[in-house]
Amino acid sequence: MPGDSNRTWELTGKDDKPYDSVQKGSLGGHRRSHIYGRLDCRAALQAIARGGYVANRVFFLNETAAEAAGYRPCAVCLPQDYALWKAGKV
Structure with a gap:
């Protein structure tokens, strides 16, 4: 995007x-x-629309970083990844 060359985002490692x-x-x-x-x-x-969620929102570069930080996949938007996680295969 034009003008984003100096922009940074706060991610969780x-x-x-x-x-x-x-x-x-x-x-x-x-x-x-x-x-x-x-x-x-x-x-x-x-x-987010209901409020309250935003204060605890974090962002990750990729799944590797999210899982390394101790997060699990969402059952709603990542159902296959969640099923693997739940079965202990991740």
Whole structure:
């Protein structure tokens, strides 16, 4: 995007600590529930619309970072990944 060349985003790293990144995160998460999912997740967007969720929202560069930080996949927007996680295969 024009004008974004100097923009940074706050992402959450593998150590569950925030850091500034020149690359936008591809996944969102909730710090208290330790669940991550797609940015267009229906469940997350509904929670955001109700309020309260935004204060605990975090962003990840990718699934590897989210899982390394101790987050699990969302059952709503990532059902296959969630099924693998639940079965203990991740």
